[in-house]
Structure formats: structure tokens, C-alpha cells
Amino acid sequence: MKVELYDTTLRDGAQSEYISFTVKDKLRIAKKxxxxxxxxxxxxxxxxxxxxxxxxxxxxxIEFDNSKIVAFGSTRHAKVKAEDDMNLRSLVDSGTDYVTIFGKSWDMHVRDALKILPEENLSMITDSIEYLREHGIKVFFDAEHFFDGYINNKEYAMKTLRAAEEAKASCLILCDTNGGALPFNILEVLNEVKGKIKTALGIHAHNDSDAGVANSVIAVRAGATQVHGTINGYGERCGNANLCSVIPNIKLKLHINCISDNQLKKLTEVSKLVAELANMSHLHNMPYVGRSAFAHKGGVHIDAVLKNPLTYEHIKPELVGNERRFLISDLSGKSNILAKAKELGLKLGKGSPEVKVILDQLKEMEKQGYQFEGAEASFELLLMRTLGLVKKFFVLDGFRIIVDTHYEELTSEGTIKVRVGNRYEHTAAEGNGPVNALDNALRKALEKFYPSLRDVYLTDYKVRVLDTTEGTGAKVRVLIESTDGKDSWSTVGVSENIIEASLKALIDSIEYKLHRTRGQ
Structure with missing residues (x-):
């Protein structure tokens, strides 16, 4: 069985709230x-x-090795001939060999939205497909609201499919446009329809009942040979079926080779790129491609995964271009520590005394409010410091923050004093707020000794109040993410003073970079 993948990220995905792709974005995504x-x-x-x-x-x-570009539009307007319809002419003028047009298959929409007779809608479907085919274009027909239409008026919904089939559409896509269908609805309808239609069938599922992926997979199981969806499930309202789940489900669970093994390994990379260009956070808990998809936290889980990954993983993460991660938290046992040490290339045995020291220190710090799940660079430093593997690159001798009003605008200045070996550096810098001023001053002081720090900058800064009952005197946890343009890392600091907590996280960030570059 051959299954074709149809991506509508650039059209349906772009209709998602908060997403707007530029032409350059769309071209880049298309190539990926x-x-x-x-x-x-x-x-x-x-x-x-x-x-x-x-x-x-x-x-x-652009030259494409695997993909065909498809233009999208609607059937002709009522009371307008196909050859005079501006929408259809623009589809022809787009120059694509393939066009998808949508038409109404639910009689309620024909009556209440278009306000035309049912027969006119059937003519619109037929005329539009025939017009496009006369121009040498292969046509896919999106039967909009098909499942709702079929449940409410089976006879009319089938007439819309037959109209498209008689006009020789290449594929008839059954659309769950409102996203309200459940897998058993999809299965029942497809099993009935496929016996009455000879043309290939497809599925276009929305996710309003959180069943977009399941509906797409069950449709393929029932005989659909074209599957529509978007990367990361972007789309109007609650989104479309997420191809980042649909594709591996079809290939790895249904064992249908819709793409090659090497192509599947690009899935996580493509998911992250599309999220970046959409200016959306890459959801950590997305199946298959999320950062947490193969992350293990419980000690029992980690111990089992180290013995046999199949104990807590349904596939190998590398199949989809993802990776296994072991998280460090107050739930950690020796297995977590050993797994993390192995990940870093450190040799530690279960009986090593350092393991207990690290574990005790970890639990004590987390009692104070530290959390290392999202700050792996800070944990790596904790591990290395305990093992005596981190050089002391600098010592902070003192700092001061001045916040002043200048021409009715707040200005922040950070002054810092550091010692590198026997040399001192005392400098100041301004910033957009006290933390930014402190960050600028610290890097300014250290860049003279370590030029590689010129490339380092903050990309994210989060503050979490740990005990809201304490009000302004509560402890805060600061999590920062830094990058040098190539790699990114996260560090954490905790204190009752937000400036001190921020400084701890900043110092860890700089020490991590220097540790990685051997103090260059």
C-alpha cells in the first residue's frame, strides 16, 4: 500500500493564531x-x-527532489462561469501541476453559508474540476465538512464525491473540517464510502477534539492513501493533524514506507526549524520530536532504560532524529547520576564514594529551591566540581547595582570586581535593567582575559517565586539560557535576592562556557 503525505503548513498552518510566515520563511520550509x-x-x-x-x-x-507544489483554492463562485472565475484563473496562473480545490459536502453549509440550491453546488464542483483539468492540471478535491455532512445527510454528501469523481479528480479528500469526529466515526464512514467510490481517498483532519492524529492513522488503516497535516500540528483554532506524529505512526507502527529511514531521521530537525520560523516555542512534550519525548526522570525508569531502552521507550529516539535524556531531580537515584556521568564521558561506578556525595549535595540544593531539569549546564558543573575537574577561572570580589532616574527614564549601571589569577579587573556597564547591567559588566571584565566570552549572550531569562506566601521576601529561582551562536546551555541560581540569584546563574553560564573552551 502506498501512502502519500500532503503538507499544508504553509497554508492551513499559517492560519494558526500568532503565526505569520514571510515568503522567505515559506520557501525555506518548502525545501526542508x-x-x-x-x-x-x-x-x-x-x-x-x-x-x-x-x-x-x-x-x-527551486529544484525539488521529492515534493510537488500544490496551489489551493475553492470551487467557482455561484452564478459565475468557471472560465470567468478569478479564483480559478489564479490557480491556473500559479503554474503548478497540481491544485487542490475545496467544495461543500454538507448540505447545511450549502443552504446556510452559500445560500444556493444543492444542485448548483454540485455543478460548481464539476465545472471547477473540469476547467482545471482542461488546463492540464491534476486536481485533488477537498470535500469540506465531509464527516459532518455524511452523518447528517449521507445521500447528499455522496453526491458531492460522485460529482468530483465524474469530473475526474485524482483524489477525493474527506475533511473533518470542524475537527469534531472521533476515530470510530472516521472508520465507520470510510468503510462505507470506499465501497461506493473508485477514486483514491484521502484524509484531512483537524484537532478540535484532540483526535487529529488518531483520525488520520485510522483513516490510513481503513484505506485512505493521501494524508493531510501540518508540521507541529499548526492550524486554525486547535490546529491540524500533526505530521510529526502521523508520519512515524504510519511508518513505524503501520509499517508503511511513506518516507525513507534517512528522511525520517530529519523529522525532529524539521519540527524545530518550522517552530523557529513560526516564532513559536518548540513544545517539549510533543510525541516523537519534543525534547521530553525520550527524557527519563525516575530512578527506577533510568535504571531499567540503561539495561534495556525498550522498558520505557516505544521506539529508538534516533529513528526520528531525537535523543535520549536523563533528568536530574530530587527523585534522582544513583542510576541517574551514573547515567549523566556516562553521558559526559566520566567514569563512575556504583560503589564510587563521589556518587553519594553528589547525590546528597543535589538533594540539599533542591531542598533550597534549585532545580536542574532545565539547567543541565549547572548540573554538569556541580558534577565536575565534586570530582575536582573544574578549574577556577575567576573569583568575584564584589559587585554593585545603581538604578537611577535620568530625564524621567530609569537607567541601570552594574559595577563589578573580579580576580583572574593575581590580576584584578574593576569595571562598570549599563544595561536594560539591573540584571542586564550586571551581565554586561561581568562579561566586559572577563573578556580581556577570555576573548571567547565576546560571543556569549543571553537568549532567555525566567524568574520563579518559590514560596508565594512570603511576598517580596520569598526565594526566587532564576533560569537563564545562553548561547555562543553555536551551542546553547541553561543555568540556574536561587536566592531571596533576585539580583544574587541572577548573578549565580550568570556565573555558572560563564564558567560553563570557559570549561567547555578550556579557558580561551
């Missing part, structure tokens, strides 16, 4: 989807906006 092995990439609606029109113009310059 091609590398992933996606068969069809829906580029957008050329008749709706200049941005999509520009995309179709520029995408012709």
Missing part, C-alpha cells in the same frame, strides 16, 4: 519538507493575497 520526503506541499491560496502569489512565482526557481 522536500528533504523530509513529503510528496505534496500546499503553498497557499494564490488568489487571496500578494504574499502567496509571490511564493508561487519564486518557488519555481
Amino acid at each position: 519538507l522536500d528533504e523530509l520526503g513529503i510528496h505534496y506541499i500546499e503553498g497557499g491560496f494564490p488568489g487571496s493575497n500578494p504574499k502567496d502569489a509571490e511564493f508561487f512565482s519564486r518557488v519555481k526557481e
